[in-house]
Amino acid sequence: MADRVKFLLDDSRIPRAWYNLLADLPVPLPPVLHPGTHQPLGPDDLAPLFPASLIAQEVSTQREIEIPEPVREIYRQWRPSPLFRARRLEQALQTPARIYYKWEGVSPAGSHKPNTAVPQAFYNREAGIRRLATETGAGQWGSSLAFAGALFGIDVTVYMVRVSYGQKPYRRALMEAWGAKCIASPSPTTAAGRAILAARADHPGSLGIAISEAVEATLATPGTKYALGSVLNHVLLHQTVIGIEAMEQMLLADDEPDIVIGCTGGGSNFAGIAFPYLGRRLRGGRAVRIIAVEPAACPSLTRGRYAYDFGDTAHLTPLVKMHTLGSTFTPPGFHAGGLRYHGMAPLVSHVAQQGWIEARAYPQNDCFAAGIQFARVEGIVPAPEANHAVKAAIDEAVRCREEGVSRSILFNLCGHGHFDMQAYTDYLSGKLQDLTYSEEELAMALAALPSVSSS
Numbered sequence: 001m002a003d004r005v006k007f008l009l010d011d012s013r014i015p016r017a018w019y020n021l022l023a024d025l026p027v028p029l030p031p032v033l034h035p036g037t038h039q040p041l042g043p044d045d046l047a048p049l050f051p052a053s054l055i056a057q058e059v060s061t062q063r064e065i066e067i068p069e070p071v072r073e074i075y076r077q078w079r080p081s082p083l084f085r086a087r088r089l090e091q092a093l094q095t096p097a098r099i100y101y102k103w104e105g106v107s108p109a110g111s112h113k114p115n116t117a118v119p120q121a122f123y124n125r126e127a128g129i130r131r132l133a134t135e136t137g138a139g140q141w142g143s144s145l146a147f148a149g150a151l152f153g154i155d156v157t158v159y160m161v162r163v164s165y166g167q168k169p170y171r172r173a174l175m176e177a178w179g180a181k182c183i184a185s186p187s188p189t190t191a192a193g194r195a196i197l198a199a200r201a202d203h204p205g206s207l208g209i210a211i212s213e214a215v216e217a218t219l220a221t222p223g224t225k226y227a228l229g230s231v232l233n234h235v236l237l238h239q240t241v242i243g244i245e246a247m248e249q250m251l252l253a254d255d256e257p258d259i260v261i262g263c264t265g266g267g268s269n270f271a272g273i274a275f276p277y278l279g280r281r282l283r284g285g286r287a288v289r290i291i292a293v294e295p296a297a298c299p300s301l302t303r304g305r306y307a308y309d310f311g312d313t314a315h316l317t318p319l320v321k322m323h324t325l326g327s328t329f330t331p332p333g334f335h336a337g338g339l340r341y342h343g344m345a346p347l348v349s350h351v352a353q354q355g356w357i358e359a360r361a362y363p364q365n366d367c368f369a370a371g372i373q374f375a376r377v378e379g380i381v382p383a384p385e386a387n388h389a390v391k392a393a394i395d396e397a398v399r400c401r402e403e404g405v406s407r408s409i410l411f412n413l414c415g416h417g418h419f420d421m422q423a424y425t426d427y428l429s430g431k432l433q434d435l436t437y438s439e440e441e442l443a444m445a446l447a448a449l450p451s452v453s454s455s
């Protein structure tokens with residue numbers, strides 16, 4: 001066992017290809033459907049929104065997809081990201097478990113999101129696009145795309161969920177510092193936004209609404225394309241750089257994870273760390289338990305229905321089969337804003353449905369307690385989203401102690417919490433409430449699911 005607690009790769013070891021789980025699925029992913037005809041979508045249907053190169057990645061079943069050299073060149077600024085062994089956390093927990101975390105907070109925007117923002121900006125720029133529209137929840141995606149847009153000379157407009165626009169003013173400042181324009185959503189600038197505001201002038205917004213606004217703005221403005229920070233296959237693909245590096249670093253640590261953990265909002269950082277391991281298992285490799293962790297206040301994987309639904313509130317997006325709480329669901333304004341999405345990546349939903357991964361949900365106070373415990377021994381203050389993964393890792397380590405077995409636990413520490421200190425202040429002063437979501441509310445939002453015969 002190595003004594004080092006930090007496992008670093010040389011930057012020549014930045015992966016040369018992303019890993020595509022679609023290549024190894026024994027059961028194929030259900031098709032994406034046209035919202036009007038309910039027929040499987042063709043590549044042309046997506047052309048107004050995305051450049052051809054990203055559409056090709058969205059449907060590709062090739063196992064390895066080469067990372068363009070200009071993207072690797074930018075990755076080099078913070079990749080390979082470090083992998084730490086959490087020895088002090090292990091000691092504090094008195095656990096025989098070996099706990100490792102992959103630290104994605106070292107990127108310029110402070111999370112895993114630039115791993116896909118950079119290639120998305122690159123491919124759009126290659127296609128001659130100079131303007132991108134997007135949405136953001138807590139602001140991590142908006143700031144990541146703003147950063148990538150600045151590097152490639154692309155104007156970025158971000159529709160930011162209103163409750164976060166108020167809660168996280170410094171994320172907005174960060175987007176503006178990188179040259180993006182940030183608009184509180186719902187906004188009067190789109191028909192989708194105006195319809196919501198007419199019904200409720202103080203609507204807190206949701207990712208579903210912000211997606212509608214960004215898609216509408218894209219379709220209405222020639223020369224503009226749309227970018228999404230999670231959920232889609234190509235986004236998950238780009239994030240696999242995390243897991244591919246982690247695999248090599250675990251070799252340096254002379255260990256292999258028995259359990260791999262990630263938090264899930266739309267599913268991208270989870271997929272990033274987990275899919276390379278899942279793929280290896282599906283190809284007959286080493287068994288590994290994989291755990292997705294979500295907030296109890298937005299429990300799509302654990303309490304949602306696996307059904308065809310829209311990705312947005314105004315129903316402008318295609319229909320995808322996923323675990324959903326219903327596209328009209330407005331998640332309560334809890335603090336892990338990046339996890340406040342009604343649906344789940346179709347690919348993550350699919351592997352959950354096959355029983356290849358586990359899912360669990362935690363209330364936010366328990367997650368902040370775990371984050372504080374982690375910060376006091378490991379030093380890093382995690383993003384509220386990342387606290388969900390920290391909590392699950394701690395629970396699994398405690399279980400190892402109780403069962404008297406040593407397992408190796410790897411989790412993705414997907415971002416830092418430096419822009420989320422108001423949430424920590426609220427937690428530390430006992431002001432955070434554990435919001436849950438009643439069966440009636442759940443049934444109501446699910447009653448509005450579109451009826452699709454093939455589902």
Ligand SMILES: *Cc1c(COP(=O)(O)O)cnc(C)c1O
Pocket residue numbers: 111112113140141229230231263264265266267268269270338339383385386414415416
């Ligand atoms: C955006 C974000 C998430 C949620 O998105 P996923 O696609 O599920 O990864 C989680 N953590 C952080 C730090 C984020 O920025």
